[in-house]
Amino acid sequence: MLAYGIGADTMDDYLRIGETTTIEAMRRFVQAVIDVFGAEYLRRPTSDDISRLLLIGRALPVTYKINDHEYTMGYYLVDSTYPSWATFVKTIPCPQGEKAKIFAQAQEGCQKDVERAFGVLQARFAIVRAPAHCWDSEILQKIMKACVIMHNMIIEDERAECIA
Structure with a gap:
């Protein structure tokens, strides 16, 4: 179901398992992946991780000023569908001036x-x-x-194969 995106009712024909049993198996499987591997593959980056990423990334120190208030924390680049919160920075819809155009272009690239x-x-x-539409927000x-955990596991495995 994860890999092919097929419905639970399709699994009935293939595996001879009822739809409700398939859904419960999916719930238990994703919870087990999170419980067993989440701490290692879905953790906050360590200082070593950040240092390694900064060496290959193009991150700059984050300082910016909005309404005469200087900020030194990060923010989220979002589109117009997000609410107007202090940590959400939306693109400029019709940028006027060179600075605004550069900002909008950089944000759209991100x-x-x-x-x-x-x-x-x-x-x-x-x-x-x-x-x-068939899944609740919690599941x-x-x-x-x-999926993110398993993706990170696959990337780690592929990286190990390249080194070996």
């Missing part, structure tokens, strides 16, 4: 990076791109976490 990362998950786990969150 947004494309996030969309590409989500596209990688969608390519690997069809359930991520499938309609989600959707667990499905996404389990």
Whole structure:
């Protein structure tokens, strides 16, 4: 179901397992993945992780000023669908001036990076791109976490093969 995005009723024909049993198995599986591997593969980055990422990334120190208040914390680049919160920075819809145009262009580039990362998950786990109307928000969150964990496990395994 994770890999191919097929419905629980399809599993009945293939595995001879009822739809409700299939859904319960999915719930238990994603919870087990989170419980067993979450601490290692879905953890906050350590200082070593951040240092390694900064060596290969293009991150700069974060300081910015809004309404005469200087901020030194990070923020989230979002599109217009998000609410107006202090930590959400939306793109400028019709940028006027060179600075505004550069900001909008840089933010849209970052947004494309996030969309590409989500596209990688969608390519690997069809359930991520499938309609989600049949799952409640709690199980959707667990499905996404389990997919991210398994993706990180695959990346680590592929990295180890390249080194060996």
